[in-house]
Amino acid sequence: MTKQSRTSYLTLSALALAVAAAAGSASAAVATATSTSTVVTPITISKNADLSFGSFAPGATTGTVTVSPNGTRAVSGGVVALGSGATAAQFAVSGQDGSTYSITLGGSTSLTSGSDTMTFTSISDLTASAATSGNVSGGTLTGGTQTIYVGGVLDVAANQPSGTYTGTVTATVEYN
Numbered sequence: 001m002t003k004q005s006r007t008s009y010l011t012l013s014a015l016a017l018a019v020a021a022a023a024g025s026a027s028a029a030v031a032t033a034t035s036t037s038t039v040v041t042p043i044t045i046s047k048n049a050d051l052s053f054g055s056f057a058p059g060a061t062t063g064t065v066t067v068s069p070n071g072t073r074a075v076s077g078g079v080v081a082l083g084s085g086a087t088a089a090q091f092a093v094s095g096q097d098g099s100t101y102s103i104t105l106g107g108s109t110s111l112t113s114g115s116d117t118m119t120f121t122s123i124s125d126l127t128a129s130a131a132t133s134g135n136v137s138g139g140t141l142t143g144g145t146q147t148i149y150v151g152g153v154l155d156v157a158a159n160q161p162s163g164t165y166t167g168t169v170t171a172t173v174e175y176n
Helices: 003-026
Strands: 044-049 055-057 063-067 073-077 080-082 089-094 100-107 110-113 116-125 138-140 145-156 169-175
Touching: 044 169, 073 080, 089 169, 100 116, 138 145, 145 169
Parallel strands: none
Antiparallel strands: 044 089, 055 080, 063 073, 063 145, 089 145, 100 138, 100 169, 110 116, 116 145
16 A cells, blocks of 8 residues: 555545544434422311201101301201200311412212111302202312302101211312
């Protein structure tokens, strides 16, 4: 190989390496993304008051006892209200200010005393209204809190046996 051929060969080799290096650099690129997270206040619920239908006497015909979310009691049919003592249940919800959440009511569908029962249907809202039917399905935490008020309708049979009838009302809340 002559000196000129060697120089040409070295020049071509160097040129090939430069092209290969440039080609490798041209096909590689890097970008960076920022990763963030926001931790919100957990949603909680607690009971502030129990639901009570108060004392009443059954009649010879069927009837109902209705407690509105504001605690007002009304009777119908053969039922006679005795004294006071009716209250709506209250549940305090706390969490992230401005967040929306869903509400699911559950618990007993009847109140029982031994083997005797009375059917129960809930009534709920967020304003302690005089509503006599319906249930609220969600809310918004204003200032990070809100209250759920729960009343209900109790179906009383004709000559319903006396006793202390009990059941449960549950409220489950979950962020949307």
